[in-house]
Amino acid sequence: MTHRPSARVLIVDPSGARPRVFGALRDEGVAVEVARHPGDALELITRSPPDVALIDLATADTREIVDALRSRDIDVIALAAPGDSAVIAQVRGQLAAVLVDPVAADAVVVAVQRSLELAALRRDAAALRTEVEGLQMAERRWRDVHREALSTLAHDVRASLAVVTMALPASGCGDSALERKLALTRRAVERACEVLGRALERAEVRSVDPADPPSVAGQVTTAAGR
Amino acid sequence: MCEEQRSSAVVQRPPTVFLADDDDLFRGLLKEELVAHGYAVEDVSDGAQALELLSMSADGLSAAPDVVVLDVRMPGYSGLGVLNVMRRFAKRPPTLLLTAVSDPSIDVLARTMGALGVLHKPVDLVAVLSAIDHAALLGTTRAIERA
Numbered sequence: 001m002t003h004r005p006s007a008r009v010l011i012v013d014p015s016g017a018r019p020r021v022f023g024a025l026r027d028e029g030v031a032v033e034v035a036r037h038p039g040d041a042l043e044l045i046t047r048s049p050p051d052v053a054l055i056d057l058a059t060a061d062t063r064e065i066v067d068a069l070r071s072r073d074i075d076v077i078a079l080a081a082p083g084d085s086a087v088i089a090q091v092r093g094q095l096a097a098v099l100v101d102p103v104a105a106d107a108v109v110v111a112v113q114r115s116l117e118l119a120a121l122r123r124d125a126a127a128l129r130t131e132v133e134g135l136q137m138a139e140r141r142w143r144d145v146h147r148e149a150l151s152t153l154a155h156d157v158r159a160s161l162a163v164v165t166m167a168l169p170a171s172g173c174g175d176s177a178l179e180r181k182l183a184l185t186r187r188a189v190e191r192a193c194e195v196l197g198r199a200l201e202r203a204e205v206r207s208v209d210p211a212d213p214p215s216v217a218g219q220v221t222t223a224a225g226r
Numbered sequence: 227m228c229e230e231q232r233s234s235a236v237v238q239r240p241p242t243v244f245l246a247d248d249d250d251l252f253r254g255l256l257k258e259e260l261v262a263h264g265y266a267v268e269d270v271s272d273g274a275q276a277l278e279l280l281s282m283s284a285d286g287l288s289a290a291p292d293v294v295v296l297d298v299r300m301p302g303y304s305g306l307g308v309l310n311v312m313r314r315f316a317k318r319p320p321t322l323l324l325t326a327v328s329d330p331s332i333d334v335l336a337r338t339m340g341a342l343g344v345l346h347k348p349v350d351l352v353a354v355l356s357a358i359d360h361a362a363l364l365g366t367t368r369a370i371e372r373a
Binding site for chain 2: 158159165189197
């Protein structure tokens with residue numbers, strides 16, 4: 001059996017009539033905990049949830065125990081007597097497998113193995129989801145920082161160019177050489193603004209994202225709250 | 227606005243412009259040009275100072291300017307933030323916004339909050355003076371109507 005070394009199986013069996021079957025699990029290196037009473041089972045589930053549970057459907061409060069296990073995403077394998085169809089019908093949708101007496105030890109081992117593997121896959125999937133979410137969050141943060149930096153750069157360049165455009169004398173001074181230089185300077189400023197705009201577009205940066213207009217609205221809110 | 231128009235205005239003093247911009251070079255240059263064109267200028271370099279002085283004038287503790295010019299991106303309060311507070315003033319001078327932020331929503335917000343217009347940097351001197359002249363004239367007209 002391939003499972004993590006600390007794999008734990010809870011067996012809820014009021015009769016204690018299947019020691020050979022459960023012994024086979026121990027032989028496979030699985031830590032087995034047996035609860036004879038429903039209260040003990042519920043306490044174990046709460047205190048230290050197992051990886052997989054086997055439950056004899058003759059147990060009182062079967063449904064409550066199965067609910068407690070499934071709410072923690074723990075696979076439940078039912079051990080049933082041939083006449084337990086009514087009980088099985090109540091919890092069928094929540095069971096990973098139903099093993100009917102006489103239960104072979106190998107069948108239990110295989111069912112537990114499959115559930116442990118599924119549990120391991122679920123854990124891996126959850127870990128990967130967490131990792132992906134972390135990466136997405138980091139990417140969003142980086143995009144925000146990048147957008148803010150480019151936005152600030154664009155602002156500062158435009159503000160600096162504004163000093164140039166403000167300092168330029170108006171046209172019509174009568175000096176044709178000076179007029180040419182003024183026109184060239186104005187064109188250079190316009191070109192710098194165009195280059196800036198194109199660079200921001202290429203970086204898919206807008207000062208305000210239409211779907212998320214943060215800065216301006218935030219500034220207004222700040223002042224309004226004064 | 228020409229000198230004759232200014233002299234015939236209701237207020238017999240140079241029209242005053244309150245200018246808030248954290249860019250020292252730009253502010254200094256604009257102030258110099260405004261003074262050369264007959265305006266009196268009070269200038270500050272951050273939004274908090276602008277808000278404090280404009281609130282004082284709104285409370286009658288100092289003379290109200292004829293025109294207010296606010297940069298959008300400033301330390302303390304943004305020009306839009308100052309404008310938003312100015313909405314509570316009983317009398318609000320014609321207000322222009324200046325910005326180097328390329329963002330059309332600034333124009334929409336500014337006009338919604340009662341600004342006369344938004345000037346986008348880089349802007350040339352003629353356009354700025356023309357907008358301020360227009361704002362001063364509007365303020366004078368309102369004063370005549372009130373009188």
